[in-house]
Amino acid sequence: MIYFNNVSKAYGPNSVVLDDINLTISAGEFVSLVGHSGAGKTTLIKMILAEDRPTSGNVFFESLDINSLRRKDLINLRRRIGIVFQDFRILPNKTAYENIAFAMEASGKTDEEIAGDVPHVLELVDLSSKIHHFPHQLSGGEKQRLAIARAIINQPEIVIADEPTGNLDPINTYEIVQILKKINNFGTTVILTTHNKGVVESIGKRVITIEKGKIIRDDKDGKYMI
Amino acid sequence: MFWTDTKRIIKAGWTSFWRNSIVSFASVLVVTITLSVIASLLFLQAILHHSLDEIKNKVDITIYFKLDASEDQVLNLKSAIEKLPEVVSVGYVSAPKALADFKEKHKDDYLTLQALEELEVNPLGAYVTVKAQEATQYESIAKALSQDSTLIKSSGDIIDKINYNQNKMIIDRLISIIDGAKKLGFIITLILVIFSLMITFNTIRLTIFIAREEIGIMRLVGAGSYYVRGPFVVQGMIYGVISSLITLIAFLPLTYWLGSNMTNFLSLNIFDYYLSNFFQIFAIVTLSGILLGMISSFLAVSKYLNK
Numbered sequence: 001m002i003y004f005n006n007v008s009k010a011y012g013p014n015s016v017v018l019d020d021i022n023l024t025i026s027a028g029e030f031v032s033l034v035g036h037s038g039a040g041k042t043t044l045i046k047m048i049l050a051e052d053r054p055t056s057g058n059v060f061f062e063s064l065d066i067n068s069l070r071r072k073d074l075i076n077l078r079r080r081i082g083i084v085f086q087d088f089r090i091l092p093n094k095t096a097y098e099n100i101a102f103a104m105e106a107s108g109k110t111d112e113e114i115a116g117d118v119p120h121v122l123e124l125v126d127l128s129s130k131i132h133h134f135p136h137q138l139s140g141g142e143k144q145r146l147a148i149a150r151a152i153i154n155q156p157e158i159v160i161a162d163e164p165t166g167n168l169d170p171i172n173t174y175e176i177v178q179i180l181k182k183i184n185n186f187g188t189t190v191i192l193t194t195h196n197k198g199v200v201e202s203i204g205k206r207v208i209t210i211e212k213g214k215i216i217r218d219d220k221d222g223k224y225m226i
Numbered sequence: 227m228f229w230t231d232t233k234r235i236i237k238a239g240w241t242s243f244w245r246n247s248i249v250s251f252a253s254v255l256v257v258t259i260t261l262s263v264i265a266s267l268l269f270l271q272a273i274l275h276h277s278l279d280e281i282k283n284k285v286d287i288t289i290y291f292k293l294d295a296s297e298d299q300v301l302n303l304k305s306a307i308e309k310l311p312e313v314v315s316v317g318y319v320s321a322p323k324a325l326a327d328f329k330e331k332h333k334d335d336y337l338t339l340q341a342l343e344e345l346e347v348n349p350l351g352a353y354v355t356v357k358a359q360e361a362t363q364y365e366s367i368a369k370a371l372s373q374d375s376t377l378i379k380s381s382g383d384i385i386d387k388i389n390y391n392q393n394k395m396i397i398d399r400l401i402s403i404i405d406g407a408k409k410l411g412f413i414i415t416l417i418l419v420i421f422s423l424m425i426t427f428n429t430i431r432l433t434i435f436i437a438r439e440e441i442g443i444m445r446l447v448g449a450g451s452y453y454v455r456g457p458f459v460v461q462g463m464i465y466g467v468i469s470s471l472i473t474l475i476a477f478l479p480l481t482y483w484l485g486s487n488m489t490n491f492l493s494l495n496i497f498d499y500y501l502s503n504f505f506q507i508f509a510i511v512t513l514s515g516i517l518l519g520m521i522s523s524f525l526a527v528s529k530y531l532n533k
Contacts, residue, residue, distance in 0.1 A: 049446070072450075079448035089443045093245045105234050106449035108227060150447065 001027045001157070001189060002048060007057035009043055009213075017043045018054070019213040025191065027157070030184040032200045033193040034224055035210035041193040044210070045162050048191075049081065050074055079107045082151030082188075086163035088143040090135045096122060096146050097131050103150050117153060125149045125179055141172030148179055158189040165196055177202060200224040231453065239460025249433045250465070253519075256429040257469035258476075260422035261515050265473055267415045268507060269481070269496055274411050276494040278404050285397055287356045287364060287390045289371065293321070293348075295384035300352050303384070307356055310370055312363035317355040324350040351386055361401045364390060423518065430465070430522035434458060434530070441530040455527045462523030466515030473511055 004023040010016045018040045025031055033041045046052035047059045050066045059066045061077060069077060091099050097118055104114045122128050125145035135143055144164055151159050161180060165173040177199055184190045194200060200207055200223070207222025208215055243250050291300050297320065308316050319327070325348045332338045342349075356371075358364050368390040390397075434441075437458070444454045477500060485497025500507065 075448055075450055078446065083446055089439070089446070091440050091443055093242060093440070102444070102449070103447045105231075106444070106447055106453055111230070154448075 001025055001062060003058075003060040004044075004047070005058045005060065007047060007054045007059060009040075009047070009052065010055050017213050018047075021057070021213075021215060023208070023215065023218075025189065027189055028184075028187055030181070030190045030203060030205040031192070032203060032205065032207045032222070033191065033210060034195070034200055034207060037195070039210045040213045041210055042162055045160055045191070045193060048158075048160065049078065049083065079154060080157050082154070082156035082159040084144070084147045084151050084159065084161040084164045086166040088135075088140075088147045090143055090146055090150070092135050095132045095134055096127055096138070099135075099146060100150050100153050103153050107154050109154075121149045121153050122146075124152075124182075126175075139172075140167055141169070141175060144168060144172070144176055145179065148176070148183075152183055152188070156188065158191065159183055161190065161192045163193055163195070165194065165199060170198075173199060174202075197224040231456075235453065235456030236460050238457035239464065242457055243461050243464050246433075249436065250461075253429055253433055253465045254469050254472070256426050257465050257515060257519060258472050260426045260518065261469050261473040261511050262476070263418055263422045264514055265477055265507065265511055267418060268510065269499070271411060271415065272499055272503075273492050273494055273496070274407060277492075278407060280493055281400060282361055282404070283357070285357075285361055285364065285400060287358075287367060287371070287388060288353055289356070289388050290353045290386040291351045291384050292386045293351050295351065297352070299384050300354070304354050307354070307371070310367060312358045312360075312367055314357045314359050316357075319353050319355075321348050321350055321352045324348075324352060361397060361404060364397050426518055427522045427525070430462060430519065431526040431529075434523065434526040438530045441527065445531070451531055454531060455524065458523045458527045459520050462519030462521075463516050464519070466517070466519035467512070469519075470512040470515035473515075474508060 002023075002025040004021045007018055007021040008016070009018040021044065033044065035041050043052060047054060048061070048066065050069065053067050061080075064073075064077065066077065091102060094102060100118045100121060101114045104117065109117075119128065119131065122131055125148055127142060127145055127149065130138060130142060135146070138146065144167075148159075148161075148164070151161075159180070164180075165176050168176065173196065180190050180192060181203065192199075192203075204221060207217070207219050207224065209217040209222075289303075300320075301318070304316050304318050307313060328350060329339065329342070356367060358367055368388070371385075371388055371390075441454055481497045481500040484492070485495045485500075489495045
């Protein structure tokens with residue numbers, strides 16, 4: 001589903017962030033990307049979203065070369081990917097309901113579909129009682145659950161979660177991981193970047209370890225080893 | 227889909243306007259100030275043009291006729307002058323009327339009246355006053371009335387004097403003052419309008435700078451450019467509509483006060499002017515407000531859309 005073909009990224013001769021990455025992620029996989037801060041995890045993810053371009057090499061989403069996409073096609077690509085960030089990135093002036101509705105409106109869903117699906121997805125992440133709350137009225141864990149609900153509302157083929165538990169306590173972290181596992185069980189590909197050893201080991205699926213811009217380990221039933 | 231999107235964009239802009247009430251209040255305030263500057267300049271231009279017209283109307287050329295000139299001769303010349311293309315109007319005062327006017331003007335001056343009575347004949351001749359369309363045209367009219375012109379030669383030797391040459395200096399100075407005042411008025415208007423537009427644009431840019439992260443999130447969620455930009459443009463339009471209403475309403479008591487207290491000084495009743503030109507002023511202020519809000523928002527969002 002996603003292919004990295006000899007991808008390198010450098011911000012200058014002495015600042016190589018990714019070094020000749022070759023990687024294949026298949027549909028339905030749950031992949032954890034681990035590594036120290038600055039190892040290149042987030043850059044790798046930015047390449048999939050076309051937020052950043054490789055210095056050399058290609059990134060493919062199925063048969064699409066992501067970096068040769070036009071703006072309009074890029075918007076369509078992003079609609080096929082759900083994204084969750086460490087800092088939540090929720091629209092501050094919209095309620096929980098409106099945040100999710102916005103993602104649906106952006107992808108051209110009808111008012112009936114929105115009215116039907118939003119309460120359902122909020123129930124899935126256990127936020128039914130906070131449907132009309134604004135982000136500042138939600139806790140960190142609740143915000144992240146809202147962000148996940150938004151990421152999956154358009155039934156994306158992939159959910160990318162960049163350090164989603166970085167700002168959360170152990171209980172909320174556990175809940176987020178359970179939700180991500182549930183999403184993966186429905187058949188959605190999940191790519192997770194994390195520092196958290198406990199998170200990786202509780203998932204027990206493929207682990208890719210990155211160090212200084214290179215993939216140093218790729219285990220099918222991996223553990224967190226650095 | 228187009229109508230659904232339009233409805234959603236308008237709703238989002240309206241909701242955002244109310245939820246960001248402090249930012250909205252600040253923006254409306256700044257747009258209102260800009261529109262007030264524009265409206266004040268409209269009134270100032272009106273006062274300026276009105277005053278200049280008044281001054282222009284006071285400029286004329288007067289032709290005094292000899293005492294022995296017959297009324298027919300004078301009227302013939304008058305109709306010949308009326309045919310000149312630069313001439314707007316020609317006023318005629320007959321010799322008896324000139325005398326009556328003189329007496330009326332000096333009715334309290336017993337000595338003068340008595341001296342007038344001593345004379346058995348009317349010492350005042352008839353005269354005509356010539357008004358031109360533009361102050362600059364008096365020169366050519368004066369030429370047409372000069373001693374050796376065919377117009378004057380054909381009318382016989384009836385002209386006593388023409389006061390153009392005495393007025394020439396005043397007329398020339400007036401022409402340059404009028405030109406200068408118009409140019410200066412235009413430059414000041416232009417500078418003030420540019421300053422106000424820049425201040426408004428920057429204020430709206432700031433409000434969108436506050437929302438720059440939101441714009442980034444909307445893009446990541448997969449929203450198209452028009453869907454991100456739309457609500458901000460609607461918000462800009464709402465700033466414009468509310469500001470223009472405030473401005474138009476605020477100018478009612480203001481011009482009323484100016485109208486009842488300053489009409490003599492300004493030589494124009496501003497309140498009457500406002501009411502009689504209301505639709506024009508309404509259109510200029512409202513359109514400026516709406517365009518200002520929409521264009522500022524449109525341009526300000528562009529900066530963050532391309533990131």
